[in-house]
Amino acid sequence: MTTATTTRHAAGVTDAVKVYGSGDTAVRALDGVSVGFPAGRFTAIMGPSGSGKSTLMHCAAGLDTLTSGAAYIGDTELGTLDDRRLTLLRRDRIGFVFQAFNLVPTLTVAENISLPMDLAGSKGSRDWIDALVDVVGLRDRLHHRPSELSGGQQQRVAVARAFAGRPDVVFADEPTGNLDSRSGGEVLNLLGRAVRQMDRTVVMVTHDPVAAAHADEVVFLADGRLVDRMQSPTADKVLDRMKAFDGKGAPS
Template sequence: MTVVTTASRTAARVQDAVKVYGSGDTAVRALDGVSVGFPAGRFTAIMGPSGSGKSTLMHCAAGLDTLTSGAAYIGDTDLGALDDRRLTLLRRDRIGFVFQAFNLVPTLTVAENITLPLDLAGSRGDAEWIDALVDVVGLRDRLHHRPAELSGGQQQRVAVARAFAGRPDVVFADEPTGNLDSRSGEEVLGLLGRAVRQMERTVVMVTHDPVAAAHADEVVFLADGRLVDRMESPTADKVLDRLKAFEVPS
C-alpha cells in the first residue's frame, strides 16, 4: 500500500495557464503558459514585478477568475469542469481567502466573524479545531469584541482565522500585510507559518515584500506572465537580489 504524505501531495496547480484580457491590439497576456504546483503542507510565496501576473495566477488558481486556456486544479479537481454552482461550493468548502482589506463584518463579534463562512454554509464546523485555531491566532481574549475595537493586525488575524476555520485544502493570501505596519505584518506572517507547520495547512501568498516572502518555504517568481524561477528556503536578501534582476536598466 502506498502512503501519500501531506508533503508529497499538490494542493493546487495550474497547467499551461494562459490568461488574456481584452482582444486585438489592446489584448494583454497576463499569464503566458504557466505550469506550477503548490505542495500541500507548505507555505509558498508568489513574487514578481508589477504586471508580472502574480495576482492573476492566484485568482485563477483559486477559482476567482477563469483561464483563457490551460487548466487549474484544486487537488485532483479540474476547476474548468465545474459549473458555477459547483465552483461556488468548492470555493466555500475547500479554499480559504485572506485579502489585503480585512473584509470583516463590522456588526459581528470576532467569534462570529471567524465562523461566518461555516454559518452561511449551515455547518457547525469542528469545534475542537476552531478552539485550537483561536489559540494559534492569539485571539482568546478578543472573541466578544467587534472589528472597530481591534487594531489592524488583530483584524487581519481574525481574517486569517476565518480563512482556516473550515479546514480548507489551501488558503490563498493576497498581499495580507499590505495594510499593516511592520510589527503587525510580522505577527500575521508568523501566524500563517504556524498554521502551515503546526496545523499542517497549505498557504499560497502573493506579495511584493521580500521580508514577507522570507517567511515562506519557497518563492515562485513570475515575469511577463511566465514562471522564471523558484527559490527554496528564501531569505529577504536573496529574494531582493533576485527581484533586482528583473529591473530594466534606465
C-alpha cells in the first residue's frame, strides 16, 4: 500500500468507447480510452485527422455521450446525470472556447464576458472579473462590440467568457484555428497564464505542434486509442512524434 499523493483530475474518461453509425458503416471513434486531465494544468490533445481527438473532448465535456465507458468532471460521472443536471453542470463547472468565437454581436465585450453568469442568475466576483480582464488585456475594449474588434481580440473575449464563472475546467477546441500566427500566439499565452497565474485547468484540442508546445503535457491519440503522453513538450518534439504516426510528415 503506497502513501503517494494521488493527482486530482478536473476531468477524464475511463474505458471510453464511442461508435458512430451501425453495422458495416459503424465508425469506432474512441476505442477504450482512459485518460485523466490533471487539475491546475494545461493539457493538449493531438493526433492525426480522424484520430478521435475532438470526439474525446466532446465526450469528456458532456457535449456528446459515450457508447460505453464513463466520463467525469471531478468526481461526477456525466452518464449518471439527466439532461437538466447535465445542462447545469456544463453551465456551472465547464467553460468552452471554440474555433468560431461565438460572441453575441449585439453585446459589448463586458456583457459577452459576463453572459454565462447573467444566464445563471449569478453576479459572480467583481474582483475575479477585473483580474480576468487584466489577464486578457481587454480593459480598453470593454464597451466595444465584437464587430469593432480584431479576430484575436474576439477570441480573447471568448477566453475571458469561458473563465468568468470560475469553471472546474475549460475545454478549447482548435482555439487558434481562425487566427493568424501572432494572434494565435497571444491567445495561447493567455490560456497558459490563466492556468499558471489563476490556477485554472485547460484541455485543448489542436493539430498544431506550435500550439501544443504551450501546454504542460500533450496526450496523443491514433485510431481512437491513447498512444502516448509527453511532458514539457516542444514544437519539434511534438512534430517528430506526429510524423511517427504515418511516416508522411506533419498531420493535415
